[in-house]
Amino acid sequence: MKKKEDIEFENAVKTMMLHVNEDPTREGLLETPGRVRKAYEFIYGGYKENPKEILEKALFTSSNDEMVLLKDIEFYSTCEHHLLPIIGRVHVAYIPDGKVVGLSKIPRVVNVFARRMQIQEQLTEQIADAIMEAIAPKGVAVVIQARHMCMEMRGVEKINSTTTSSALRGLFKKDEKTRSEFFSLINSPTGTRY
Numbered sequence: 001m002k003k004k005e006d007i008e009f010e011n012a013v014k015t016m017m018l019h020v021n022e023d024p025t026r027e028g029l030l031e032t033p034g035r036v037r038k039a040y041e042f043i044y045g046g047y048k049e050n051p052k053e054i055l056e057k058a059l060f061t062s063s064n065d066e067m068v069l070l071k072d073i074e075f076y077s078t079c080e081h082h083l084l085p086i087i088g089r090v091h092v093a094y095i096p097d098g099k100v101v102g103l104s105k106i107p108r109v110v111n112v113f114a115r116r117m118q119i120q121e122q123l124t125e126q127i128a129d130a131i132m133e134a135i136a137p138k139g140v141a142v143v144i145q146a147r148h149m150c151m152e153m154r155g156v157e158k159i160n161s162t163t164t165s166s167a168l169r170g171l172f173k174k175d176e177k178t179r180s181e182f183f184s185l186i187n188s189p190t191g192t193r194y
């Protein structure tokens, strides 16, 4: 037995199909509302997850206080205005202050916020603030470079533009040297991967 809210969702998809002059009863589309529902549950699965819990699950004591940088974390999100994809990469750096976080937890937190209805600037800030809050480092920097399908597939139809946004906290905001080291690292080619 399907749940009432699942039936409601699938009926909404059928309404959208009718609105664009499709026939939801034709064979190829019969299973589509259910597939769309499952796809939405995944694409918007970030509402059910708590980034603080994810980060706090893997905190380790460390005396290292140099910059840790995760570059080129790919993500898929959707814009809150058109529900069309935002596709890009995130660069995250932080300077530990007695604690480091399990590396995989940073891309996990990126996924949590990306799998919500977003604007790029907010996604950038949310990642930075979650890391600041959970591990209280000396600083956090997040830069996102992304393509917005709502500016490519429709609307202004510009397929070559990339949007860059940043959120700088602590030392990355206050200290010019730290900030420029971060930007030069994210702009330099990664080189050989080991």
Ligand SMILES: Nc1nc2c(ncn2[C@@H]2O[C@H](COP(=O)(O)OP(=O)(O)OP(=O)(O)O)[C@@H](O)[C@H]2O)c(=O)[nH]1
Pocket: 079, 080, 081, 118, 119, 120, 121, 148, 150, 151, 154, 155, 156
């Ligand atoms: N700042 C920001 N704007 C975004 C993002 N994603 C989409 N937008 C913009 O949100 C705006 C919504 O503008 P509206 O004029 O209300 O919507 P619209 O008529 O569909 O606008 P067009 O896209 O220009 O056709 C557009 O300018 C989009 O490009 C984002 O991540 N950040």
Ligand SMILES: [Zn+2]
Pocket: 079, 080, 081, 082, 083, 084, 148, 150, 151
């Ligand atoms: Zn949009």
